[in-house]
Amino acid sequence: MEEVAPKVTIFIDGQPFEVKPGKNLLEACLSLGEDLPYFCWHPAMGSVGACRQCAVKVFKDENDTVGRLIMSCMEPVRDGLRLSIQNPQAKDFRSNIIGWLMTNHPHDCAVCDEGGSCHLQDMTVMTGHNYRKYTFEKRTYRNQYLGPFLNHEMNRCIQCYRCVRYYKDYAGGKDLDVFAAHNHLYFGRHEDGMLESEFSGNLAEVCPTGVFTDKTLKEHYTRKWDLTTAPSVCQHCSLGCNTIAGERYGTLRNITTRFNGEVNGYFLCDRGRFGYEFVNSASRVRKPLVRSKLPESTSKSIALEEAAKMIRNGRVIGIGSPRASMESNFALKTLVGDEHFYQGVSEPDHDLVEFNLEVLQQTEAHILSLKEVERCDAVFILGEDLTNTAPMLDLAVRQSVRQQPMLEDVPKAGFPMWQDAAVRELIQDKKGPLFIASFQPTKLDEIATETFNATPAEIARLGFIVASIIAGEEITVHDVSEQTQRLAKQIADTLLSAQKPAVISGTHGGRESIIKAAANIGNALKAKGKDVGIMLTAPECNSIGLDMLGGHRLESAFDAIGNGYADTVIILENDLYRRASAAQVNKFFDKCKHVIVLDSLHNKTTERADVLFAAGTYAESDGTLVNNEGRAQRFYQVYPTTEDMQESWRWLIQLGDQVQHQHMRGWEHFDDLLPAMVVAHPNLIGIESITPPAEFRIAGQKIPRATHRFSGRTAMNAVNNVSEPKPAEDPDSALSFTMEGYRGQAPSSIIPFYWSPGWNSVQAINKYQLEVGGPLRGGDPGARLIKPTLQSRSTHFNEAPEHFQPLDRHLFLVPLYHTFGTEELSVHTKGILEKSPEPYVMLNSHDAQEMNLAEGDTLAFKIEEQVYQLPVKTGSFIARGAAGLPIGLPGLPFAALPAWGILNREISWKKQPQPIS
């Protein structure tokens, strides 16, 4: 617990207010609900005093009537301090700041994507600057191509420096900077080109005007006020970042950040922000299909009848999905019965996730939230390439390496932490400890203290040694090189001397032993009295949730069909060709008598369906996901659909109704599922109360998904039908589909948009927080389902793996991940596909030389029965005898990695096999 310093009193325009010490005046005023305009300050990035917009008058004492102008963002709160926001001179100055900014601003709001959600517009109105006096020419710029995600329009720039401060200082990007000087400052790249950072999309929210705007939104542009929005949760990795999804005319238009002080804060990664286009994809399943009736689509009732017939007459199993909601998985599990429910994840993932969950339930270390990672002062990453496996964790780790130098140096220098430029000047490029053990170099290496590139076995071994050293035990790992021992000692000593050490690992290393090592380190540090945290990534957005529901492994489903135990399968939002080898899946389908599939996109699995139900994506569904830390979070349907496309759980309930399933009797709406779920799964208790129930009302009203500024509410469909249709009703949540409803603030878990009078941009978030930058009023949404264990049940894992032994004529293939490309759904966004690499195999350059392979040559190998023919990339860091295969890329057949690949007989990568240390 942080110590709570006593509050101090400041006087704003004569009124006393109690405020927290340590803040600056701007934060204090905003937290008190004052409307004080600003540009360059950002709650996540602190103050630099550039824009001069937040000027207020401060007075020496109550007799001082003259006072002096100061920038509130640069002035610390002091007890007894007297300031005036309303002072005429201060107001005049603030309005003149806008006047100055407007001298070169193009006033092109009407054609600017930011218009209507523009901080510059809001601040202009707030300061009362109405008429311009500047009559000379404005300066103009040439804009740049910045890649598929962001549009660049420099003429609108007000030079607040937020973009470079975010992109370079906060997110560690290198290819965006400020050029030139005086009133010709240019914020952009050194030349046209794709922005390199995985977090570039945040520029659209960080920029207070329309310089950086969402290019994907531009392709189907809608004013913010015309969007129908709902609170959502990102589906593109396991971290569960909170998002707001916006729709108009039945297409999803954009994703913006939904603030969650415990999870993603103010930011998102580009995969999360731009990966939404699959919702609008031409490959969507939009109507139910029954094979026997093809090529025509089928009505809902016929499809349900057909499927019900199959269920009634068949021996049915169900295959769930880690990318489907808790509710959908639970509905399927109930429909087919617990004993016939299979998790539908690959063999390695099944074990790894199960093991992950076990560690989370038993660890003595604190389970970190994404936000808490930022505050850790020493980090050890085992087996994860975070930038590519859990991108927002990369961003969190980038903040964590600043902790130690900041905590050491800044208090001594005697100025506050929010004085960003001064803090960065003082700590220079000093970095706190970060150790990364990964298969090959990662993007985070540039800020790492030490890195260790090796095979999974070697990474696990390193971890075991570190744990033993911390615990002060005898090292049971044998045959360790001196170099590795030294590194292990350095890591152990560093973690031991940190205030808040963190261990980050997860399933992407492909080996339980790596997670075991991480768990051991966490427990050992805890035993030494350290405030240690652990974070484990998971493969997909609901992997942990699915595992908490339980279910058999996919292989058993194959067996069940293969040996005739079952003949009919219901597959929930799952492309089995991404879970097992094509040969295995084909065999499985060949043996199935009936295949019922629920999914949102056509894929190889839906091709095998006898009945295919059009499942809603997150934009068309309500549901709950459990993220990698065991945090249950609700996402809400954004817009109504036709009855042909529904949430999977609704299809399943209706199927249950058709077959008169006794356990599903009375189920109709979302809220019917949750109580049943916690009864059946007491480990999920808490999940039922993370959001208000559907009957929740404020002043008798629902919470509107659209702002009161929404236009065309009664006329937007008049082109089709002049009679105004009845607005769709939402029986599943307390949200209404229209602008009608309660106009005040909604409870934190059900905030569909941020808006407050005078605050139309994303910065209206200030008004929803307890204090700016702090948690949302009513607490950050979501609930941890995994509670800390009261008594120690933690297991100490002993079995460190043996050294990796290369095998001639074989390659040990380890999985490689790509932010853009690996994840199944996001590649349907054009820009993400553009950024995703072509399939390849990564070899050690020495091995490639031995094999007479040059960069770009084709290498053929087999994993199980699957043949791969891939262009070769080479690198000197991947271990000899091992190779990297970019898992999940479009067009690359499934492999359960890590696995041995067998080379063609003629190819030998090594004359004499030698052990590698």
Place this chain on the structure above:
Amino acid sequence: METPLTQHIVADRQPLSLKEYERVGGYESVRKVLKQMTPSEVTELVKASNLKGRGGAGFGTGVKWSFVPMDVPGPKYLVANADEMEPGTFKDRLLLEGNPHQLIEGMIVASYAIQANISYVFLRWAYKLAAHEITKAIQEAYDAGYLGENILGTGYTLDMHLHTGVGRYMCGEETALLNALEGKRANPRAKPPFPQVSGLYGRPTIVNNVETLCCLPHIVNKGAEWFKSISNSEDAGTKIYGISGRVKKPGVWELPMGVTVRELLEDYAGGMKDGLKFRGLLPGGASTDFMVEEHLDVKMDYASVAKAGSRMGTGTMIILDDKTCPVGFVLNLQHFFAQESCGFCTPCREGLPWVEKILLAMERGEGKPEHLNILDFHTQFLGPGNTFCALAPGAMEPLQSALKYFRADFERHITEKRCPWKK
């Protein structure tokens, strides 16, 4: 009259070599401080001498040093601000080109006082000759053991490097200079923290003007009382004054602090050129307020000039005559300031170009009556504290005083729709 700073500078002659410099007593102060004084004694001496910074702000040098925390481990830095870019100012140039060893000697004294082990000369890019002379002098000082490790066997180590800037006026501001020295944009930094606490590379740093540093050897050698005694005013020491503009003999002279404007103008610069009348002057570079006829008997020291509504600045004057358009004169300065704005804060970045455009419009006969209000508004709102650093407030000083003393000339531009000085 003593002229300690310029006594060994002779026009059209090479600066003294190290050997020659030593022969006239050069580097004596280094011997003295390193062997006989503690760092704090040096600081106390400089405090007692009442030496004020000659870069323009006039802050007490010893007091400035005393803010350096002496007990923190790790490097400290001394930087000589030789980025002399204030329009009309060429006093440091004389010292840099005329006697580089005097600067190096002063830097060693200052470095010792704050226990810095690394020092930099941040030199204006255009001072090519100075760069050449300083490079040579630094090498000589290294060769003679005044720089490097274990100086004069005292165990004290000091390295010195010459850094030539790229020609940004902003670098005259000490925190922007430090950013530039680090290879960053020459944007100023917020104070606090002051450079004495977190300066170059976030370490304790003192930035002193060239002329300030050149005073140090003499203060060490002859004492604080002597230094005070050679002045005509409250402010101690001599000052290098300069005059540019259409006077008979423009130039720089080392004179006791506190000579009057009239003495300078008439006795040293020989008065106005024939046929020209004096209208006003900027006493200490472009970023100071105009003084006019009534101020001719003001003493050129910090307090007296301030009393007259201006600033001593660098002490190098620019004279305005009656055949030069004051609007054009100010326009020229505003063009400079607008161009030299780093662009970091809004009022300076956007305000100065606006001012420049208005003055340009006036000069072209396109001035409008409301333009005067906009100029007035800028002089009020680009004040100290409102902008991030002192550049824009400095830029407003000649403008606000020109609007005060020469308002009729501005108005004539507008009413006559032309510049009355243009044929």
